[in-house]
Amino acid sequence: MYIGTTIQGRADQFIILEKNDSVEDLSSLMEEKNIYNLIVSGKDIGSEFLTSDSFxxxxxxxxxxxxxxxxxxxSEELLQFKNVKRLEIKNSKFKGKEDVDWLQLENLEELFTIFSKRFQNLFSHPTLKTLFIEKFEEEGFEFPVNYQLETLSIEKSKECIWSSLPNFKNLKALYLVGIPSIFDISWIAEFSQLEDVDFTSCKNMENVIESLSEVKSLKTIFLGYLGDFNSLFPLKNLNHLQELTIESGGKLTDKKNVDFLNKMPHLEFSIEMKNCVMGNED
Known part of the structure; x- marks a missing residue:
């Protein structure tokens, strides 16, 4: 085993398990370095460590x-990590038939995972504040009322009742990626604390700029691969906006009426559309 991290520049240090590592060696290193973060890679060591009672x-x-x-x-392969606060599950598969009840991880605050229909209480966890989920396959799902979650990311999903997203009453960041079933987003005006949005490759979204302009609390907007926009001018009403990024956009119909962006005192912006490329970033 050795000390490392997941990506370059990340401050968190991890113990990275290797084949033939012993319980004694792991215990000693954890205490010596005071590191209680762990990386387990199936390609490097298999999944046997997760099923070993000794660990x-x-x-x-x-x-x-x-x-x-x-x-x-x-489920016990996950639930044995009783005190985990942040759980990152990448390029992995949930097999078997046992339910995974997230309430059993009582200290969980941040979760990054692919979805499984085995999940229970995913949206009713009392301490979970950050949820990044891929391939959400609950078609027709209505999001329940939730006062804990502050950051929600959904990447690729079957069609849900998207108008129920404002049931996350304290949501501050919403990221929706690769979801063609989203059309009308007028419901976004119901968020009262939303500060950060990222809509990428949601090619059927309608009236994006007009709808976002109704969310007065917004500070950061990222829009990628969304198609044509009529005008950016409605964004002038967002007095708290600090960052605006549009990448690989379609055409901007009202491309002459963009000078107002330079007059927004705290705004850094980068616009990349087929007929409009501009910005003020260093």
Whole structure:
């Protein structure tokens, strides 16, 4: 085992397990370095560590867990990490039939995962504040009322009742990626605390600029691969806007009426559309 991290520039340090590592070695390194963050890679060591009873006591002390390229067959393989606060599950699969009840991870605050229909209480966890989820396959899902979640990212999803998203009453950041079933987003005006949005490759979204202009709390807007816009001018009403980025956009009909962006005192912007490329970033 050795000390490392997940990506260059990340401040969090992890213990990275290797084949043939012992419980004693892991315990010693955790105490010596005071590191309770762990990386388990199925490609490097397989998934045997997750099913080994001998490691379970140490795993219960882990605070940040990064799993990649593993197959999760039993719920206990996850739930043994009793004190985990941040859980990152990358390029992995949920197999088997046991439900995964997220309420059993009582300290969980941040979760990054592919979706599984085995999940229980995903949107009713009392401490979960950040949720990044891929391939959400609950067609027709209505999002429940939730006062805990502050950041929600959904990447690729079957059609849901998108107008129920404002049931996340304290949401500050919303990221929607690769979801063609979203058309009307007038519901976004119902958010009272939303500060950050990222809409990418949601090619059927309608009246994006007009709808976003109704969310007065917005500070950051990122729009990528969304098609044509009539005008950017409605954004002038967003007095708190600090960052505006439009990447690989379609055509801007009202391309003459963009000078107002330079007059917004705290705004950094970068516009990349077929007939309008401009910005004021250094």
């Amino acid at each position: 379970s006591e140490l795993f219960s002390k882990i605070e940040i867990l990064h799993l990649k390229n593993v197959e999760i067959n039993k």
